[in-house]
Amino acid sequence: MEALTRRQQQILLWIQEQIAKHGLPPTRAELQEAFHFRSPNAAESHVRTLARKGYLVLQEGRARGIRLVSELIEESGLPLIGRVPAGAPILAEGQQEGCLPIDPQLFPGADYLLRVQGMSMRDAGILDGDILAVQQCSEAHNGQVVVARVDGEVTVKRWRKDGYQVFLLPENPDFSPIEVDLRKQDLRLEGLVVGLLRLGGL
Structure with missing residues (x-):
């Protein structure tokens, strides 16, 4: 896995917390609102960067198609x-x-x-x-x-x-x-x- 910037760390932690709290991953719109991004595209860009770096798995075509890499939860942190x-x-x-x-x-x-x-x-x-x-x-x-x-x-x-x-x-x-x-x-x-x-x- 590639290293994360501080902002990416914060977004990843927020996604994990939302999954732990609600049992569901957040939507891009919820991420946009939580971090005050100007557009859903900004939220999408951050999610795709986290996926590219190996921290998330994305399911295309689903509003809540974000999954944490299982090893992330089980082996580190x-x-x-x-x-x-x-x-x-x-x-x-x-x-x-x-x-x-x-x-x-x-x-x-x-x-x-x-x-x-x-x-x-x-x-x-x-x-x-x-x-x-x-x-x-x-x-x-x-x-x-x-x-x-x-x-x-x-x-x-x-x-x-x-x-x-x-x-x-x-x-x-x-x-x-x-x-x-x-x-x-x-x-x-x-x-x-x-x-x-x-x-x-x-």
Whole structure:
């Protein structure tokens, strides 16, 4: 398979997500609307490029005649994690929505993808529905955006530590910081955010 541009990666991920969500591949018109292309021809051009590069198989004459190459789903990519129930391991099979075909060079070091819920990191450019690339780790430096678990609940915030105090800081004035006393509360660092994907509407 040939390497993809960032835009092609985004389109391929969006197609896979639509298939996972609806059980059907999208039409060219839906692709055009999602990515604000000016014409269906632009959507068709991107689909044909993905097919030429070996990522899709096209069925001529069908509105939804797009198929993912099976090896793409089964053998490559990063697990996409949805909502994580309190106390559940973040990479438990029950939380995984599937596997997205991420080129390892796009987000070096990433171990999994996490779907954002909520707008607490809005001013850092992280919006509800975005997909974060996360590298598993047990340490962070002040100012880094992390995935942390506080008393069993998983959250995405900016990290600041001062002695036994950890502050998980939102990037939205409508939300309050989470203050953690490591002597009294359970906090686990799940990973560092190393990249972001926004599917559609670019």
